[in-house]
Amino acid sequence: MAIHDPKEPVIQVRDLVTRFGANLVHDGVSLNVGRGEIYGLMGGSGSGKSTLLREMILLLRPQGGSIRVLGHDLTSLSRADAAWLRRQWGVLFQAGALYSSLTVAQNVAMTLREYTRLPKNVIDRLARMKIRLVGLPDKAADLYPAQLSGGMVKRAALARALAMDPQLLFLDEPTSGLDPISAEAFDQLILKLRKMLGLTVVMVTHDLDSIFTIVDRFAVLGDRKVVAEGTLDEVIRQPHPVVKEFFWGARGRLRSAHGQ
Amino acid sequence: MSADAARDAKPPPQQATPARLSVECDTDRCRLRATGSWTATQLGELAGRMARQLNTIKGRAVTWDLTPIEQIDSAGMMLLLHHRNLLKQRGCNTEVLQTPEQEALEQLVTENLPQTGKTGTPRKVLRPVAGVGRATVGFLLGFQNFLAFLGENAVVLLHSLFHPASLRFGAITRNIEEAGVRALPIITLTSFLIGVVIAYQGAVQLQKFGANIFIVDMIGIAVTRELAPLITAIVVAGRTGSAYTAQLGVMKITEEIDAMRVMGFDPQQFLVVPRIFALMIALPLLIFFADIIGILGGMVVAHLHLGISWGEFVQRLRGVVAVKHYWIGIFKGPFFAWLIAVVGCYRGFQVSHNTESIGHYTTVSVVNSIFLVIACDALFSVVFTQLGI
Numbered sequence: 001m002a003i004h005d006p007k008e009p010v011i012q013v014r015d016l017v018t019r020f021g022a023n024l025v026h027d028g029v030s031l032n033v034g035r036g037e038i039y040g041l042m043g044g045s046g047s048g049k050s051t052l053l054r055e056m057i058l059l060l061r062p063q064g065g066s067i068r069v070l071g072h073d074l075t076s077l078s079r080a081d082a083a084w085l086r087r088q089w090g091v092l093f094q095a096g097a098l099y100s101s102l103t104v105a106q107n108v109a110m111t112l113r114e115y116t117r118l119p120k121n122v123i124d125r126l127a128r129m130k131i132r133l134v135g136l137p138d139k140a141a142d143l144y145p146a147q148l149s150g151g152m153v154k155r156a157a158l159a160r161a162l163a164m165d166p167q168l169l170f171l172d173e174p175t176s177g178l179d180p181i182s183a184e185a186f187d188q189l190i191l192k193l194r195k196m197l198g199l200t201v202v203m204v205t206h207d208l209d210s211i212f213t214i215v216d217r218f219a220v221l222g223d224r225k226v227v228a229e230g231t232l233d234e235v236i237r238q239p240h241p242v243v244k245e246f247f248w249g250a251r252g253r254l255r256s257a258h259g260q
Numbered sequence: 261m262s263a264d265a266a267r268d269a270k271p272p273p274q275q276a277t278p279a280r281l282s283v284e285c286d287t288d289r290c291r292l293r294a295t296g297s298w299t300a301t302q303l304g305e306l307a308g309r310m311a312r313q314l315n316t317i318k319g320r321a322v323t324w325d326l327t328p329i330e331q332i333d334s335a336g337m338m339l340l341l342h343h344r345n346l347l348k349q350r351g352c353n354t355e356v357l358q359t360p361e362q363e364a365l366e367q368l369v370t371e372n373l374p375q376t377g378k379t380g381t382p383r384k385v386l387r388p389v390a391g392v393g394r395a396t397v398g399f400l401l402g403f404q405n406f407l408a409f410l411g412e413n414a415v416v417l418l419h420s421l422f423h424p425a426s427l428r429f430g431a432i433t434r435n436i437e438e439a440g441v442r443a444l445p446i447i448t449l450t451s452f453l454i455g456v457v458i459a460y461q462g463a464v465q466l467q468k469f470g471a472n473i474f475i476v477d478m479i480g481i482a483v484t485r486e487l488a489p490l491i492t493a494i495v496v497a498g499r500t501g502s503a504y505t506a507q508l509g510v511m512k513i514t515e516e517i518d519a520m521r522v523m524g525f526d527p528q529q530f531l532v533v534p535r536i537f538a539l540m541i542a543l544p545l546l547i548f549f550a551d552i553i554g555i556l557g558g559m560v561v562a563h564l565h566l567g568i569s570w571g572e573f574v575q576r577l578r579g580v581v582a583v584k585h586y587w588i589g590i591f592k593g594p595f596f597a598w599l600i601a602v603v604g605c606y607r608g609f610q611v612s613h614n615t616e617s618i619g620h621y622t623t624v625s626v627v628n629s630i631f632l633v634i635a636c637d638a639l640f641s642v643v644f645t646q647l648g649i
Contacts, residue, residue: 087301100613100614100615100616101614101615101616101617112300112335115300115301116300116301116303116304116307116335117303117304117305117307117308118300118303118307118335118338118339119307119308119311119339119342121342122307122335122338122339122342125338125342125373125374126334126335126338128373128374129334129338129369129372129373129374130334130372131374132372132373132374133368133372138374141374144613144614145613145614146612146613146614164300164301164333164335165299165300165333165334165335196368
């Protein structure tokens, strides 16, 4: 099982350039994610954090620069390497993106059924174990996504992301749309899973609570660049206006006063 | 996608060895030694072979040596636990040698094992009976829902007849354009071909009797009274009925219909009634159009094959084909339209919160409305004949 070692970079982004038509989203973005870290991508709406995440998981191709994930350069990847990489990570989409015509257990078992030759009952038990692992009740396994509450959808989607025991977990706004109590519980769950499974976690978030409580290091995106990167203490001292807006706005101040 | 990915998975880019299990047995002891990577993708064919490797072992002391395993994940651990359990059930005493990390993983997996004990699944023998029961209840509930829908629809429909100002004329005209005007090309094609086919088949028979001119009677009556209405209705059911189901189904999934209800816009009044009215206006017009094109198709064949001139054809058509046949054809239009629109909208509202059900209900909608149109046509046929019309 992987050990916590921030010095060993799992993801390296170098001078990344992304452009949608005339709209320049990233202009020289660079950052490092170390093994075993919970790494946050932060920034206002439209700052390109979700875009960056989508580039890391091979859904989008950047126009320039390079991204290395687990030692593979994503811009020059053979089909076999891409297939291998896709099995090393799990992705939690913002709205869950569970397959609506399958039950939760079938959703979780999907990759196991396709990629392994395990007996059916082992796969089923494995899927149900993951469902329990993320804190869903056993009976949720046979429900369809439409029958779940918002928080349960996120947990079910997390169970699906964990199905293949990935090394890397990508979370797109995992706590958005959850009430503060569920959001807190979800944060704790991610901490627990990181410890148990030795995961490296990359999460897009603008939930300051998550940044304060579970994220080890994070990058703040703004002006098409990374304006600050590091631990909370390091970032908060940066004088950049985007950072100030985030941490010294009304919500940030309140949280800093209580939390720190 | 998965097949491709599975094929690509064959040469793993990182040097991982497939999982292996070696079995050494003497008279009363067995030693099982696990090697390689016991990860989900490396378990490979071992997963299938393991049962065969182990099923001869009964009532012996078994030692599992897991320490040589290079890498193990929860899938591998689950497979091991599964077989350890099976051996235990066959009366083997098992002993496990494993590293602390493996022990931690085992604990993680066992802690989160779901409670077994199946709930609510009937025994195998009873399954067909349970299926029949479920289908019957489902059918009855569906029928009840349909009646409820019809009732609601009738109330709104009657209300709008007495209060025409509440009708959504904008929506009606838009639907007429969509269901009527845009259907003209396909109606032209199908009804022309139907006219040609009927005339051609009839011509061969009529020529034998030298009764060429009767082709006009045949075409005139068959097309206006039966074929044009039926073919038009079937095309419209496939084209517009399915569109209604899909449109309303997507609106249901995206919660637009709920949003409308919340704002006090009755979906029946805003979505269903305009569609019903639009189709009831458009379909008779389409039938009229199909009459003309169908007869034209027949005329072309009569002219080319039987040598009946255009003038002769029209002359005879006016003389022998009573106008009632035409009116009967047109009269059926609104009934067919009502059936198609009601079924299309009802099935649209039945779509539940998943993407598969749109496809399902669209298919059901088209099948139902075509069946109902044909059944309704048969009913009209009998009734009109009995009435002597």
